[in-house]
Amino acid sequence: MKKISILGATGSIGTQAIEVLKDNPDRFELESLSIGRNVDGLREILASVTPKMVSVMDEADRKALQSEYPSIEFISGEEGLLAVAGDDSDMLLTAIMGSVGLGPTLKAIKMGKDIALANKETLVAAGEIVMQEAKAHNVDILPVDSEHSAIFQCLRGESPSEIKRLIITASGGSFRDLSRDQLDEVTLADALNHPNWAMGKKITIDSATMMNKGLEVIEAKWLFDLDIDKISTLLHRESTIHSMVEFVDNSIIAQLGNSDMKGPIQFAFSYPERLPMDNPLDLDTLTQLNFKPMDFDRFRMLKLAYEAVEIGGTMPAVMNASNEYAVDRFLKGEISFLDIEKIVELRMNEHKVIDEPDLETILYYDEIFKSDMR
Ligand SMILES: NC(=O)C1=CN([C@@H]2O[C@H](COP(=O)(O)OP(=O)(O)OC[C@H]3O[C@@H](n4cnc5c(N)ncnc54)[C@H](OP(=O)(O)O)[C@@H]3O)[C@@H](O)[C@H]2O)C=CC1
Numbered sequence: 001m002k003k004i005s006i007l008g009a010t011g012s013i014g015t016q017a018i019e020v021l022k023d024n025p026d027r028f029e030l031e032s033l034s035i036g037r038n039v040d041g042l043r044e045i046l047a048s049v050t051p052k053m054v055s056v057m058d059e060a061d062r063k064a065l066q067s068e069y070p071s072i073e074f075i076s077g078e079e080g081l082l083a084v085a086g087d088d089s090d091m092l093l094t095a096i097m098g099s100v101g102l103g104p105t106l107k108a109i110k111m112g113k114d115i116a117l118a119n120k121e122t123l124v125a126a127g128e129i130v131m132q133e134a135k136a137h138n139v140d141i142l143p144v145d146s147e148h149s150a151i152f153q154c155l156r157g158e159s160p161s162e163i164k165r166l167i168i169t170a171s172g173g174s175f176r177d178l179s180r181d182q183l184d185e186v187t188l189a190d191a192l193n194h195p196n197w198a199m200g201k202k203i204t205i206d207s208a209t210m211m212n213k214g215l216e217v218i219e220a221k222w223l224f225d226l227d228i229d230k231i232s233t234l235l236h237r238e239s240t241i242h243s244m245v246e247f248v249d250n251s252i253i254a255q256l257g258n259s260d261m262k263g264p265i266q267f268a269f270s271y272p273e274r275l276p277m278d279n280p281l282d283l284d285t286l287t288q289l290n291f292k293p294m295d296f297d298r299f300r301m302l303k304l305a306y307e308a309v310e311i312g313g314t315m316p317a318v319m320n321a322s323n324e325y326a327v328d329r330f331l332k333g334e335i336s337f338l339d340i341e342k343i344v345e346l347r348m349n350e351h352k353v354i355d356e357p358d359l360e361t362i363l364y365y366d367e368i369f370k371s372d373m374r
């Protein structure tokens with residue numbers, strides 16, 4: 001029995017992960033979990049599973065929940081996230097949103113736990129440090145992000161030296177059929193309407209700005225240890241091909257599936273085995289697969305991400321933190337859609353890069369650029 005813990009259990013990935021655990025009760029056991037502030041969502045989870053420990057964001061929630069569920073240990077704040085990361089499980093699913101996942105992920109790695117990684121912001125902010133620690137502690141980082149799970153599957157049994165390039169597919173997001181001029185008028189509700197995937201709010205906005213693809217390009221660089229010029233993107237509106245790998249002999253291997261994250265989550269949990277699943281892709285009704293070259297003038301956030309990774313040092317962390325800051329303000333209705341891009345670009349331009357930053361330096365800039373403090 002594999003013991004699994006979840007950071008971000010009330011979210012889109014977290015709730016689907018709990019479904020996967022419940023679908024496979026003879027294989028996986030939930031050890032502990034964290035949530036933020038969605039206490040009703042937590043109550044729904046606790047109606048069908050009983051973890052040993054639960055971390056919540058606020059102390060007031062912890063106190064109330066502790067009296068409601070006396071058999072579960074409740075902890076709060078950052079200490080709570082670190083306690084879940086440091087528990088007795090074999091694997092940690094990082095389904096928390098944002099770079100707040102970095103500290104707990106490193107803690108779990110140092111404890112020798114394998115990581116099922118959904119939280120891409122962690123690798124964008126500190127990919128080099130995280131991958132070095134994983135190597136030092138002999139820990140597997142198993143991708144949950146659909147594109148990276150696809151690439152991971154395409155690369156099974158292949159030699160890294162024979163990779164010509166990764167081809168990360170992009171749906172184009174909520175505004176893919178609009179010109180840049182038309183983006184002046186778009187609303188939050190429009191932005192949250194992803195054409196193919198039901199996901200949390202922050203990643204849905206990232207998909208609409210194409211920053212999601214930027215984060216994914218950087219995530220792929222670290223996960224697969226490749227130079228950035230071997231990582232390409234391609235518009236593919238159906239999201240049926242989750243991603244592809246082109247090899248030196250021009251062969252292209254793709255992984256296909258429905259827009260259902262239970263597949264990548266379950267594969268990360270069961271790897272190297274595959275377990276049966278429902279919801280197969282129906283090839284009989286799949287009539288078309290469309291492809292279009294990426295348009296870097298239309299989707300400038302993706303260009304910024306390539307620039308950030310080329311510059312290196314603290315720049316990817318600064319880009320990520322600035323994006324978290326701007327998306328949060330857009331979600332609160334404080335800025336317009338195009339302001340997200342303006343803020344990220346402005347903050348990146350202002351930043352004096354520190355080369356080869358240590359963890360403390362990354363955390364320092366992460367905090368500053370995620371706030372109004374700078
Ligand atoms: N959704 C998807 O299909 C995919 C998501 N990902 C990545 O997975 C991660 C999670 O995404 P998603 O599930 O969509 O996000 P959601 O917003 O749906 O869920 C986020 C989870 O993290 C918790 N959380 C958020 N901020 C904090 C915080 N500061 N402290 C403690 N807990 C916090 C939330 O708690 P609460 O709600 O209780 O406040 C919730 O449980 C992201 O990094 C995303 O990029 C990657 C690929 C696909």
Ligand SMILES: CC(=O)[C@@H](O)[C@H](O)COP(=O)(O)O
Binds near residue numbers: 145172261
């Ligand atoms: C499900 C998943 O992995 C998301 O990251 C998804 O890929 C978003 O799609 P786009 O960013 O291509 O719109």
Ligand SMILES: [Mn+2]
Binds near residue numbers: 146147
């Ligand atoms: Mn993805």
